[in-house]
Amino acid sequence: MKLGTDRIRQIILSLRNFSRMDEAEYKAVDLHEGIDSTLLILQHRLKAKSERPEIEISKDYGKLPLVECYAGQLNQVFMNILVNSIDAIEESNAKRTYQEIKDNPSRITIRTSIVDTAWVEVAIADNGVGITKEIQQRIFDPFFTTKPHGKGTGMGMSISYQIVTEKHSGKLECFSTPGKGTEFIIRIPLQQQVHSAISTQSNK
Numbered sequence: 001m002k003l004g005t006d007r008i009r010q011i012i013l014s015l016r017n018f019s020r021m022d023e024a025e026y027k028a029v030d031l032h033e034g035i036d037s038t039l040l041i042l043q044h045r046l047k048a049k050s051e052r053p054e055i056e057i058s059k060d061y062g063k064l065p066l067v068e069c070y071a072g073q074l075n076q077v078f079m080n081i082l083v084n085s086i087d088a089i090e091e092s093n094a095k096r097t098y099q100e101i102k103d104n105p106s107r108i109t110i111r112t113s114i115v116d117t118a119w120v121e122v123a124i125a126d127n128g129v130g131i132t133k134e135i136q137q138r139i140f141d142p143f144f145t146t147k148p149h150g151k152g153t154g155m156g157m158s159i160s161y162q163i164v165t166e167k168h169s170g171k172l173e174c175f176s177t178p179g180k181g182t183e184f185i186i187r188i189p190l191q192q193q194v195h196s197a198i199s200t201q202s203n204k
Helices: 002-019 031-041 071-093 098-103 133-138 156-167 193-202
Strands: 027-029 056-060 067-069 107-115 119-126 171-177 181-189
Touching: 027 031, 031 071, 031 107, 031 119, 067 071, 067 181, 071 107, 071 119, 071 156, 071 181, 133 171, 156 171
Parallel strands: 056 107
Antiparallel strands: 027 067, 107 119, 119 181, 171 181
């Protein structure tokens, strides 16, 4: 019972951290907390099943300062990308035996780092089916999806692109090799221009 209640408490805290419903404005946050909360919410899709071993998560976290962002929205981007990675891995695993997966484990790698002292980068890579150049060019288009009818709306990556580029003045890129896997790279400024402009004006 104690393990169960601890687990429930952990999930509730993660959901609260993930949604950040009480934080509508830009706020300086720990991005690693947001990523970890998202992973905990997705734990049921990562853990081992009868037909396959667990999907391994490899974290290569850099030393990041607090980052100014809409935390809830950025967590939604992490969620959309990670769900796509899991779907791609499951599609790849459908063609492999349990032993083949065990010998070459399914893995999602998450790397964070500071770029040029003013930007933070979050790279999320999987070793799933990968996507062709043609699909890469359309992946951020509204309503575009490669998933079966009824499984995907085609809005997840489009919304993610808007959140990163329009809400955070950042960049979201996709790199992929069919049969090898896919990597999404998110780059956002450590400080948003809104605040930079205000602080500049107040110092005059």
